[in-house]
Amino acid sequence: xxxxxxxxxxxxxxxxxxxxxxxxxxxxxxxxxxxxxxxxxxxxxxxxxxxxxxxxxxxxxxxxxxxxxxxxxxxxxxxxxxxxxxxxxxxxxxxxxxxxxxxxxxxxxxxxxxxxxxxxxxxxxxxxxxxxxxxxxxxxxxxxxxxxxxxxxxxxxxxxxxxxxxxxxxxxxxxxxxxxxxxxxxxxxxxxxxxxxxxxxxxxxxxxxxxxxxxxxxxxxxxxxxxxxxxxxxxxxxxxxxxxxxxxxxxxxxxxxxxxxxxxxxxxxxxxxxxxxxxxxxxxxxxxxxxxxxxxxxxxxxxxxxxxxxxxxxxxxxxxxxxxxxxxxxxxxxxxxxxxxxxxxxxxxxxxxxxxxxxxxxxxxxxxxxxxxxxxxxx
Ligand code: HEM
Numbered sequence: 001x002x003x004x005x006x007x008x009x010x011x012x013x014x015x016x017x018x019x020x021x022x023x024x025x026x027x028x029x030x031x032x033x034x035x036x037x038x039x040x041x042x043x044x045x046x047x048x049x050x051x052x053x054x055x056x057x058x059x060x061x062x063x064x065x066x067x068x069x070x071x072x073x074x075x076x077x078x079x080x081x082x083x084x085x086x087x088x089x090x091x092x093x094x095x096x097x098x099x100x101x102x103x104x105x106x107x108x109x110x111x112x113x114x115x116x117x118x119x120x121x122x123x124x125x126x127x128x129x130x131x132x133x134x135x136x137x138x139x140x141x142x143x144x145x146x147x148x149x150x151x152x153x154x155x156x157x158x159x160x161x162x163x164x165x166x167x168x169x170x171x172x173x174x175x176x177x178x179x180x181x182x183x184x185x186x187x188x189x190x191x192x193x194x195x196x197x198x199x200x201x202x203x204x205x206x207x208x209x210x211x212x213x214x215x216x217x218x219x220x221x222x223x224x225x226x227x228x229x230x231x232x233x234x235x236x237x238x239x240x241x242x243x244x245x246x247x248x249x250x251x252x253x254x255x256x257x258x259x260x261x262x263x264x265x266x267x268x269x270x271x272x273x274x275x276x277x278x279x280x281x282x283x284x285x286x287x288x289x290x291x292x293x294x295x296x297x298x299x300x301x302x303x304x305x306x307x308x309x310x311x312x313x314x315x316x317x318x319x320x321x322x323x324x325x326x327x328x329x330x331x332x333x334x335x336x337x338x339x340x341x342x343x344x345x346x347x348x349x350x351x352x353x354x355x356x357x358x359x360x361x362x363x364x365x366x367x368x369x370x371x372x373x374x375x376x377x378x379x
Pocket of ligand 1: 107130133137282283284286287288290291294348353354356357
């Protein structure tokens with residue numbers, strides 16, 4: 001009886017807060033006369049279920065295309081993941097968004113991101129770190145990792161693919177991508193240590209694009225718990241690395257963690273440990289599903305198109321023949337993989353691994369005759 005009462009109370013509070021959020025968003029909406037077409041759906045929930053379901057079924061673009069057709073407009077307004085959002089479609093609209101970064105709009109994750117990245121989502125912290133990580137991700141900075149990635153790939157194929165009649169590609173590649181990330185970002189190779197980070201990581205990924213209801217048992221609540229667990233693990237790694245760098249047991253250039261730890265901003269200040277942990281977490285998330293999706297689809301298309309497979313095979317074999325036994329790939333070898341790279345690009349064109357990022361309007365503006373209210377998500 002008591003339990004029933006508590007559950008009822010929690011449900012009631014949830015409904016009250018949802019209705020309040022809905023009323024607030026509608027109050028905001030009513031003061032704008034020419035918003036793009038679209039419906040806001042159910043209170044608070046909006047059209048989130050449809051948005052999430054089309055993604056789960058593997059057709060996230062369907063949510064967008066259905067509405068472009070329905071409203072005959074390059075701009076439409078659903079309410080997704082609890083926030084009123086204006087979706088910009090097509091080259092002109094996207095060019096407008098990208099050329100107004102930090103003028104009219106700024107990158108802002110989905111509502112869930114605030115709880116997963118409490119520090120990064122605060123503006124004053126984000127710019128310096130963002131500049132830093134983009135420097136570490138430039139091709140010239142990544143060159144030195146070619147042989148590292150080759151070595152991990154060879155071990156992966158030997159242990160997981162060779163001699164098997166059948167393999168389930170997607171989970172294998174996700175595991176492989178996570179191993180590469182652990183090595184390149186953190187110099188972690190120990191499989192047990194990787195598994196300790198990987199388990200909460202999948203819970204975190206599942207909760208990132210979901211309705212952000214932090215209530216025991218929800219996907220989102222599990223994701224927050226997982227993010228705290230990973231952050232704790234990352235802070236421990238960061239602390240140890242600081243000691244290792246001081247004692248010359250680690251190299252300043254061995255991985256992205258060393259680079260971030262030693263980098264300073266214009267005031268010669270280092271990022272805090274928690275800040276670095278969130279950046280590493282962001283890199284793990286940003287690089288994971290994107291790269292593993294491309295690799296999985298490359299395998300799918302190569303299996304379906306033997307003539308393309310043969311061309312890729314030829315190119316790879318020629319590079320292999322030019323190497324000494326046991327010699328790992330280097331950046332020059334990667335540059336020679338022109339056909340293979342074109343295949344990867346075509347795969348990304350046919351099945352984009354990422355549907356787009358959320359931004360937020362930092363002031364009221366108009367585009368194509370429509371009002372875009374300050375504070376609304378755009379994407
Ligand atoms: C095929 C692989 C990938 C694709 C297609 C891809 C695509 C994208 C796209 C479309 C964005 C949003 C850009 C914007 O709207 O401003 C983005 C952001 C980003 N990506 Fe990637 N990405 C890939 C791999 C990676 C990898 C491997 C990493 C890290 C090692 C990474 C790190 C990031 C970061 C840090 C951001 C910015 C996030 C922010 O500003 O909040 N990405 N990526």
